[in-house]
Amino acid sequence: MxxxxxxxxxxxxxxxGAKHDWELVIGLEVHAQVASRAKLFSGASTQFGAEPNSNxxxxxxxxxxxxxxxxxxxxxxxxxxxxxxxxxxxLKSAFDRKNYFYPDLPQxxxxxxxxxxxxxxxxxxVDMGPGVARRVRIExxxxxxxxxxxxxxxxxxxxxxxxxxxxxxxMEIVSRPDIRGPEEAAAYVGKLRQILxxxxxxxxxxxxxxxxxxxxxxxxxxxxxxxxxxxxxHSVLGTRCEIKNMNSMRFIQAAIEYEAxxxxxxxxxxxTVVQETRLYDPDKGETRSMRSKEEAxxxxxxxxxxxxxxxxxxxxxxxIAASLPELPDEKKARFVKEFGLTEYDADVLTAEAENAxxxxxxxxxxxxxxxxxxxxxxxxxxxxxxDRDITQSPVGPAQLGGIIDLxxxxxxxxxIAKDLFEIVYxxxxxxxxxxxxxxxxxxxxxxxxxxxxxxxxxxxxxxxEKAQQNPKLAGWFVxxxxxxxxxxxxxxxxxxxxxxxxxx
Ligand code: ADP
Ligand code: MG
Numbered sequence: 304m305x306x307x308x309x310x311x312x313x314x315x316x317x318x319x320g321a322k323h324d325w326e327l328v329i330g331l332e333v334h335a336q337v338a339s340r341a342k343l344f345s346g347a348s349t350q351f352g353a354e355p356n357s358n359x360x361x362x363x364x365x366x367x368x369x370x371x372x373x374x375x376x377x378x379x380x381x382x383x384x385x386x387x388x389x390x391x392x393x394l395k396s397a398f399d400r401k402n403y404f405y406p407d408l409p410q411x412x413x414x415x416x417x418x419x420x421x422x423x424x425x426x427x428x429v430d431m432g433p434g435v436a437r438r439v440r441i442e443x444x445x446x447x448x449x450x451x452x453x454x455x456x457x458x459x460x461x462x463x464x465x466x467x468x469x470x471x472x473x474m475e476i477v478s479r480p481d482i483r484g485p486e487e488a489a490a491y492v493g494k495l496r497q498i499l500x501x502x503x504x505x506x507x508x509x510x511x512x513x514x515x516x517x518x519x520x521x522x523x524x525x526x527x528x529x530x531x532x533x534x535x536x537h538s539v540l541g542t543r544c545e546i547k548n549m550n551s552m553r554f555i556q557a558a559i560e561y562e563a564x565x566x567x568x569x570x571x572x573x574x575t576v577v578q579e580t581r582l583y584d585p586d587k588g589e590t591r592s593m594r595s596k597e598e599a600x601x602x603x604x605x606x607x608x609x610x611x612x613x614x615x616x617x618x619x620x621x622x623i624a625a626s627l628p629e630l631p632d633e634k635k636a637r638f639v640k641e642f643g644l645t646e647y648d649a650d651v652l653t654a655e656a657e658n659a660x661x662x663x664x665x666x667x668x669x670x671x672x673x674x675x676x677x678x679x680x681x682x683x684x685x686x687x688x689x690d691r692d693i694t695q696s697p698v699g700p701a702q703l704g705g706i707i708d709l710x711x712x713x714x715x716x717x718x719i720a721k722d723l724f725e726i727v728y729x730x731x732x733x734x735x736x737x738x739x740x741x742x743x744x745x746x747x748x749x750x751x752x753x754x755x756x757x758x759x760x761x762x763x764x765x766x767x768e769k770a771q772q773n774p775k776l777a778g779w780f781v782x783x784x785x786x787x788x789x790x791x792x793x794x795x796x797x798x799x800x801x802x803x804x805x806x807x
Pocket of ligand 2: 332
């Protein structure tokens with residue numbers, strides 16, 4: 304299936320102003336909110352934008368004596384995610400307590416999976432332009448709880464806390480340090496988001512914080528990364544810094560670029576990079592230190608005594624596997640093969656599962672390339688103008704298919720088809736009926752076209768002379784005929800008749 308891709312060696316990223324060549328090494332820890340209506344260990348709602356502290360069960364608020372109960376639906380979605388990333392599913396996993404104190408974490412610990420995650424090694428194929436891709440290995444995915452939110456800007460003297468998010472299920476998807484540049488990092492997040500949305504396991508809404516990434520960045524000299532791949536030894540790589548909580552692909556790229564330059568400048572000045580957690584400031588375009596490794600929390604992890612180890616059955620995993628939808632890589636490859644599309648077009652059409660489904664309905668029994676052109680150029684272009692997505696399209700696939708059929712039959716020209724599309728888009732209706740009712744049918748009656756051509760030739764003797772000397776100027780006559788017929792004359796017939804009458 305991936306035969307059409309070339310997995311090129313990453314190009315070393317040269318950093319302007321640096322004395323030496325440097326390469327970037329990047330690993331991402333993505334927190335993806337599980338698309339569940341209830342929390343990981345309680346029945347409280349996960350609805351976004353609810354009144355503060357209205358979605359809080361006793362266990363979320365850590366009331367004494369409250370016990371967590373695992374949400375089977377969240378486990379199923381984590382398994383589904385693992386399967387979608389071609390990963391190993393661990394039939395036995397377990398929850399641990401990660402202890403730290405913070406006002407938005409009333410329990411005083413986060414329930415997570417450090418030692419035995421539910422999903423093991425997988426991979427994401429990251430497309431880097433037509434025919435080129437990179438393979439990013441996934442190390443693990445574990446389930447954990449989200450924390451609440453402290454609000455410091457509502458009152459000059461007090462802070463508030465909103466526990467609506469507390470206990471919401473997150474999947475932490477940890478990549479190997481296989482990402483080699485800022486664009487690749489953004490493309491990786493984009494691909495991961497696309498797969499999660501296809502699977503329906505995370506809605507990927509980055510603005511709402513449903514997909515956020517901790518970005519680990521280090522720099523090394525050419526050759527070091529290959530040594531790491533050969534030996535698996537992290538110590539041949541440079542010291543990394545972790546940029547926390549990024550929820551914009553643009554900022555991820557900018558932060559990595561800044562961070563790489565910062566680290567290279569330190570090393571080339573004879574200093575050493577300190578392993579630390581940093582924050583990106585989008586206003587300044589800089590990262591700044593949040594805490595160093597020395598200040599790092601000692602989380603005192605231990606198995607959560609309130610929860611049994613999580614054991615799932617292979618038969619259940621198989622059932623989930625059988626329910627997986629066709630995923631982006633497979634769909635894209637099929638579109639290229641089945642409809643003869645370019646990789647670029649297939650990419651655009653498979654970006655969202657809904658777009659792909661719409662296209663397939665239009666393309667069924669029709670010319671795939673023509674259908675792709677109409678969906679991408681006309682429909683997507685028009686929707687974008689109105690800031691709509693495909694689910695809000697006023698033109699359904701049957702209507703668009705109807706327009707394409709009229710072109711294919713020769714009933715309307717491509718130009719009239721665009722006018723027709725605009726009518727269907729704004730007023731609705733059945734394309735063939737509109738064409739009939741409004742007299743938009745193409746004139747293929749050669750007698751009628753000849754009459755118009757004769758008139759135009761008779762009225763423009765000077766142009767005739769010019770065109771006879773330079774046949775390229777015959778286009779002027781074609782244009783005049785189209786104008787005179789309101790664009791309804793069959794362009795091919797017009798071309799032929801004009802050429803014949805001018806004696807070209
Ligand atoms: P920790 O246990 O300290 O959190 P991990 O080994 O789990 O560290 O790595 C966390 C993340 O950092 C992973 O996504 C990994 O790919 C990435 N990472 C590890 N080493 C490097 C490095 N030298 N440069 C960039 N990223 C790295
Ligand atoms: Mg980690």
